[in-house]
Amino acid sequence: MSSNTADTDTASSPQPAAPKTTKGAPAARAPRHAAKAPQQHQPARQRKTHPVLERLFELYPRLFGARFLPLKLGVFEDLLTLHPDDFKREDLKIALGLHARSTRYLEAVAAGKQRHDLNGEPVEPVAPEHVHHAILEVFRRRQARTNEDLRPQLRARLVEAIDASGLSREDYMLIVRSNDETANAVLDEAFAELGARNAKREALRRAFEASGRSVAEFAEMYGMDPAEVKRTLARAKPPSGTSDPA
Incomplete structure (x- = not known):
């Protein structure tokens, strides 16, 4: 008898009464969502x-x-x-x-x-080449997760990495150049941007030296931030024997 417990419980359960209908009125319909079993969200698997x-x-x-x-x-x-x-x-x-x-x-x-x-x-x-390849790999992974074009951000990061390395274009290219055409194209763009930045630094340095003024005076004359002027002058490449700007 115990083997039929489930069947017995089901059979003896009171059945819901059929809904009463008014003559001529359509029978009430069960809500559409009632027929669907509630979906249970599976917890995300965590890597061990x-x-x-x-x-x-x-x-x-x-x-x-x-x-x-x-x-x-x-x-x-x-x-x-x-x-x-x-x-x-x-x-x-x-x-x-x-x-x-x-x-x-x-x-x-x-x-x-x-x-x-x-x-x-x-x-x-x-090492500069390790920084470079890490930047590329991080951006490859980020790009795979978004439809946004991250190329401008990648170019900006490469500009900073190249600048921080202190290497010439030839030396830097020698250690990082790969067969990845996309990466090489972004690298060329980064060098072009860095070249334009260095040209501006050099122009500022020449103007500063020609002015014969202090950093504070020079910055005030051109409406610039003295701290930014000093940083730019420090990152420009002065001729050998030139003292650090005060």
Whole structure:
């Protein structure tokens, strides 16, 4: 008898009475949405963090926490030496690879932040080519998520990266040029924009030197911000032997 419990409960349940209708009036219809079962939203799947990365966060929250910092070259061997019981070589290699390919880490590299050791101390600059390729990869990922043309933003970031590198066009192109025609086209645009910017800086420097005035006087004469004038003069390339503007 117990095997028929479900059938019995269903059969003995009171059935709803049919709605009364007035002669000539159409029978009431059930709401359209009543026939559809309510949709249940499935919770988004969360990627499980690699256990080695969780351990790295516990040991070095300044490097693997909410904010990422570029890691010094050779940090893999440092970790193996300092924590032989915590990490297996292959597991650590995989985890650090995941970390270095994450967008958050690439953004830190693209920003030109210094590389840091395990104590969280800056020890060396990130190579210009690493900054460049991180910028390209970050923008590729962003562009894939939007219909907005991010090319102008990419060009502006490349202008800043080239300027910060201190390299000539020839030297910079030598280390970053690739077979990606789109990336190379944006790079050419960035160099053209930087060339125009440097020409303006040089024109300002020449005008300043010809004026024989102080930075404050020169800025007031042309209605410019003295701090901005000084920054521009400092970033212009003065002839050798020229003193820093006061």
